[in-house]
Amino acid sequence: MIKFDRFILKNGLTVIVHSDFSTPLVAVNVLYDVGARDEHPDRTGFAHLFEHLMFGGSVNIPRFDEPLENVGGENNAFTSSDITNYYITIPRVNLETAFWLESDRMLSLAFSKKSLDVQRNVVSQEFNQVYLNQPYGDLWLLLKPLAYKVHPYQWNTIGKSLDHIRQAKMKDVKAFFKKYYCPSNAILVVAGNVTTPDVKKLTQKWFEPIPSGKKHKRDLPVEPKQTKERKKTVYRNVPYDVIYKAYHTCARTDPEFYTNDLISDLLSNGKSSRLYQSLVKKKKLFSEVNAYLSGDIDKGLFIVTGKLLKGVSMKDAELSIDTELQKICKKKVDKDELQKVKNKIESTLIFSELSVLNKAMNLASAELIGNAEDVNTEIEHYLTVTPEMIQEQAQLVFKKTNCSTLYYLSKNNQ
Amino acid sequence: MEILNRTKQPKIFSINNVTLIKPSDYTLDNGIKCFAFSAGTQDLIKIQFAFYAGSSHQKKALSAFSANKLLTEGTTKFSSEEIANKVDYYGSYIELMAEKDMAYVSLYTLNKHIKSTLPLLEDIIKNSIFPEHELTIFLKNQKQEFITNSEKVNFIARAKFNEFIFGSEHPYGANAILSDFDKIKSSDLKSFHKANYHANNCFIVLAGSVNQEIIKTLNCSFGGTDWKLKTVQSSIKIPAIKTNEAKNYLIKKEKAVQSSVRIGKVLFNKTTKDYHGLQVLNTLFGGYFGSRLMMNIREDKGYTYGIGSAIISLHQSGYFFITSEVGVDVCSKAIEEIYKELKKIRTEKVKLSELTTVKNYMTGSFLRSIDGPFALAERFTSIYEYGLDYEYYENLFQTIKTITPTKITELAEQYLNENSMFELVVGNKK
Numbered sequence: 001m002i003k004f005d006r007f008i009l010k011n012g013l014t015v016i017v018h019s020d021f022s023t024p025l026v027a028v029n030v031l032y033d034v035g036a037r038d039e040h041p042d043r044t045g046f047a048h049l050f051e052h053l054m055f056g057g058s059v060n061i062p063r064f065d066e067p068l069e070n071v072g073g074e075n076n077a078f079t080s081s082d083i084t085n086y087y088i089t090i091p092r093v094n095l096e097t098a099f100w101l102e103s104d105r106m107l108s109l110a111f112s113k114k115s116l117d118v119q120r121n122v123v124s125q126e127f128n129q130v131y132l133n134q135p136y137g138d139l140w141l142l143l144k145p146l147a148y149k150v151h152p153y154q155w156n157t158i159g160k161s162l163d164h165i166r167q168a169k170m171k172d173v174k175a176f177f178k179k180y181y182c183p184s185n186a187i188l189v190v191a192g193n194v195t196t197p198d199v200k201k202l203t204q205k206w207f208e209p210i211p212s213g214k215k216h217k218r219d220l221p222v223e224p225k226q227t228k229e230r231k232k233t234v235y236r237n238v239p240y241d242v243i244y245k246a247y248h249t250c251a252r253t254d255p256e257f258y259t260n261d262l263i264s265d266l267l268s269n270g271k272s273s274r275l276y277q278s279l280v281k282k283k284k285l286f287s288e289v290n291a292y293l294s295g296d297i298d299k300g301l302f303i304v305t306g307k308l309l310k311g312v313s314m315k316d317a318e319l320s321i322d323t324e325l326q327k328i329c330k331k332k333v334d335k336d337e338l339q340k341v342k343n344k345i346e347s348t349l350i351f352s353e354l355s356v357l358n359k360a361m362n363l364a365s366a367e368l369i370g371n372a373e374d375v376n377t378e379i380e381h382y383l384t385v386t387p388e389m390i391q392e393q394a395q396l397v398f399k400k401t402n403c404s405t406l407y408y409l410s411k412n413n414q
Numbered sequence: 415m416e417i418l419n420r421t422k423q424p425k426i427f428s429i430n431n432v433t434l435i436k437p438s439d440y441t442l443d444n445g446i447k448c449f450a451f452s453a454g455t456q457d458l459i460k461i462q463f464a465f466y467a468g469s470s471h472q473k474k475a476l477s478a479f480s481a482n483k484l485l486t487e488g489t490t491k492f493s494s495e496e497i498a499n500k501v502d503y504y505g506s507y508i509e510l511m512a513e514k515d516m517a518y519v520s521l522y523t524l525n526k527h528i529k530s531t532l533p534l535l536e537d538i539i540k541n542s543i544f545p546e547h548e549l550t551i552f553l554k555n556q557k558q559e560f561i562t563n564s565e566k567v568n569f570i571a572r573a574k575f576n577e578f579i580f581g582s583e584h585p586y587g588a589n590a591i592l593s594d595f596d597k598i599k600s601s602d603l604k605s606f607h608k609a610n611y612h613a614n615n616c617f618i619v620l621a622g623s624v625n626q627e628i629i630k631t632l633n634c635s636f637g638g639t640d641w642k643l644k645t646v647q648s649s650i651k652i653p654a655i656k657t658n659e660a661k662n663y664l665i666k667k668e669k670a671v672q673s674s675v676r677i678g679k680v681l682f683n684k685t686t687k688d689y690h691g692l693q694v695l696n697t698l699f700g701g702y703f704g705s706r707l708m709m710n711i712r713e714d715k716g717y718t719y720g721i722g723s724a725i726i727s728l729h730q731s732g733y734f735f736i737t738s739e740v741g742v743d744v745c746s747k748a749i750e751e752i753y754k755e756l757k758k759i760r761t762e763k764v765k766l767s768e769l770t771t772v773k774n775y776m777t778g779s780f781l782r783s784i785d786g787p788f789a790l791a792e793r794f795t796s797i798y799e800y801g802l803d804y805e806y807y808e809n810l811f812q813t814i815k816t817i818t819p820t821k822i823t824e825l826a827e828q829y830l831n832e833n834s835m836f837e838l839v840v841g842n843k844k
Contacts, residue, residue, distance in 0.1 A: 020455065022453070022454060022455050022786075023785050023786065024781055024785070025781065025782065025785055059420075060420035060421045061420070061421070065703050065704055066704055066771060067423050069702065069703070069704050069771055069772075069774065069775040069778075070423075070426065070770070070771045070774045070775070071426055071427075071774060071778065072429065072774050072775060072776075072777045072778020072779070072781060073778055074778065074779070074782065089782065090778070091429060091777075091778055091781055093427040093429065094424075094426060094427055096424035096425070097423060097424055097426070099424075100420070100423060100424050103420075104420055107420070117716070118713060118714070118716045119716075120716075121716030121717075122712060122716055122718075122719055125672075125716070125717070125718055125719040125739075125740075125741060126719040128671045128672050128741060129672055129719050129739050130719075132671050133567065133670060133671050133672040133739070134566060135562055135565045135566065205418065206418075209418060237669070238562070238565070239558075239561045239562050239565065240558060240561075240562065269502075270498065270501070270502040271486070271494075271497075271498035271501070271502065272495065272498035272499040272501070272502040272503075273502075277495060277498075280551070280555070281494070281495070281551060284551060284554070287554070287555035287558040287559065288555070288559075307558065309554060309555075309558060310558065336503075339503070340499075340502055340503045343502075343503060343504060343505035344502060344505045345505075346505055346524075347458075347504075347505025347506065347507075347524055348505070350456055350457070350458055350524060351456070351458060351522070353455065353456055354454060354455070354456055354458075354786060354787075354788070355786070
């Protein structure tokens with residue numbers, strides 16, 4: 001049970017407060033409702049580049065990290081297809097510094113040329129380090145455009161190409177900020193050794209004077225239903241073959257989400273899971289297998305993937321995956337097995353409440369997609385999933401015509 | 415009404431003392447020392463067994479690692495699949511970790527299921543049999559992962575660097591090679607397990623919602639003489655450290671767009687007097703985002719996505735290293751800057767304001783590192799295994815608060831001279 005208070009400032013900023021006096025720290029989480037899906041198809045990678053720029057100095061504060069480090073605070077951020085999320089953990093005594101910093105960069109960035117140049121380079125290095133210089137690094141750069149032809153989920157947060165980032169101009173950066181980085185488009189969560197009256201005072205002082213901006217309306221193109229199976233084969237300088245199967249599935253906000261999540265757990269959560277036992281231990285076709293949801297806010301993907309053992313044919317490997325997926329479609333899951341994955345979910349949720357930062361992030365994302373109170377009702381949704389629901393969803397999702405398969409093959413095996 | 419001044423940082427409060435929560439301690443009937451942190455808001459518990467069973471205790475490559483990982487793959491009572499089903503059914507989790515000095519076996523469970531999950535932990539620690547067919551599957555999968563990792567510049571750099579500074583014969587420099595995966599047998603694991611996973615060779619740390627009932631149950635399961643070692647084995651003789659003669663090395667990887675760089679040397683461990691001072695020096699130099707390395711090589715020059723330095727403490731020794739992945743076209747320039755920063759830190763006295771920022775940052779880090787039952791347990795384990803007590807943290811805190819710029823320069827001069835470093839580049843250097 002995560003107890004919290006919610007209030008909305010005059011400028012539209014939603015503020016959520018959760019008290020936890022077992023820690024001397026406070027987590028301050030600012031979620032902006034903007035992600036890679038909001039980018040222009042010719043200017044991708046922007047939301048992520050912007051995340052970097054947010055640390056390059058705001059209008060009144062030349063450096064973000066130093067004043068924070070000076071009070072024993074720590075911070076980081078991440079960008080996804082849906083959101084950009086910034087978080088600070090700080091000792092309670094110096095909480096006001098976090099408010100000073102976050103509110104100033106919500107107010108306006110410094111927009112220095114040097115900052116843009118440096119971060120462009122840093123992001124380019126990140127592109128190299130993560131996507132190009134690692135074996136299998138470019139896998140998702142290939143899989144997403146295979147599964148999505150229309151919806152912006154077709155590109156990754158790093159962007160379609162380094163050129164988009166290299167060509168980013170200051171005026172584009174400023175326009176992006178104006179549109180998305182405003183109080184009416186943000187959710188602030190403060191969790192830890194705080195009381196609601198304290199937070200109210202601080203937010204009224206630091207955040208309320210910021211002009212509200214406009215809550216932007218999303219009007220994204222809808223991905224048309226996939227009607228034919230899609231396949232793509234690439235050869236790379238990697239030691240082993242890998243297969244990725246992406247099935248279209250529901251949105252995070254759809255009621256079927258919980259059923260889908262439990263299906264992924266039945267398939268690959270823990271050593272007793274179906275794919276692990278059948279494909280890794282018994283049939284010995286893979287060294288690793290995985291099944292998981294993308295968790296996207298709009299209609300996302302159900303991913304099934306495996307790393308083939310040397311000498312195994314792709315045909316046999318793929319057939320074994322299909323056989324397991326057919327099993328869950330054809331035969332209703334038994335009571336005990338379903339109870340097992342429900343117990344695992346319950347355990348995960350309880351463990352996740354150990355961390356004040358985790359709680360803050362969960363409250364923020366729950367508030368974004370619906371209502372922060374959902375963090376407390378999540379478990380109920382999982383517990384009410386029935387074997388019939390599992391079977392129905394599996395049959396809906398695991399259709400060949402709904403699948404995009406990437407065969408990522410080793411050059412050396414050919 | 416006060417006009418809001420956004421240019422001025424709000425008042426800063428310094429943290430002058432920190433209360434370190436210490437564990438309750440118990441001794442099981444057979445002498446095993448047991449420590450409990452009862453804290454946190456949740457009705458769950460982590461039970462960790464710390465065995466002196468890391469790779470420095472093995473005679474044959476991969477023994478320590480494999481013996482640890484295969485604990486859950488079959489006992490005298492249950493098969494691998496049965497164990498997996500039971501552990502998963504209760505939403506519990508068994509964490510297995512083997513490092514250079516220590517090996518850990520931890521159970522994470524909700525309190526309401528502990529009567530069902532603790533017996534599983536007992537079974538895998540005492541009765542593991544390392545079935546040959548399970549070992550075969552494990553080795554095949556590990557071998558595959560090893561081959562994939564061997565393509566990554568930072569994986570190669572990490573392994574090879576330690577080999578160069580400690581020597582390939584020394585446990586801290588030894589790395590598994592491909593043929594090792596074909597040589598290890600179930601009998602090797604059985605004998606390693608017998609020699610190292612016993613009551614005379616471990617201590618236990620509990621964290622979460624701990625009560626007397628749980629300690630009693632723990633004593634019932636683990637406090638017997640059944641798993642005490644009957645005959646004490648002679649400890650393994652550790653060879654001398656043998657640092658590579660050459661001062662720098664390039665391992666070429668064609669087609670690499672980034673190089674992994676490691677620069678460093680053998681140093682000492684946390685029982686040494688200067689260790690705390692080194693921790694402050696290291697943080698200032700490359701241990702946080704505002705460090706000399708980050709500010710120069712990432713934020714100013716944009717040569718890398720990340721650069722840092724670290725001091726590592728091991729039971730028998732320790733080491734210092736700087737690490738980064740840099741574009742091949744800027745590799746030489748980045749390395750030049752690293753040496754510039756090494757020279758600067760020992761020849762130019764640090765400004766008081768910069769040192770103060772580091773001290774404040776480290777105080778916050780310290781607070782974070784003792785926040786919550788799991789963090790408290792980790793802090794404890796990491797000193798107890800060295801035979802140290804909480805004086806270690808009191809000294810660390812005092813050092814953070816009182817160290818001077820002069821002392822920083824002294825330490826840099828004594829320990830981090832750029833000419834005493836070993837340099838390794840994996841990738842390419844243009």
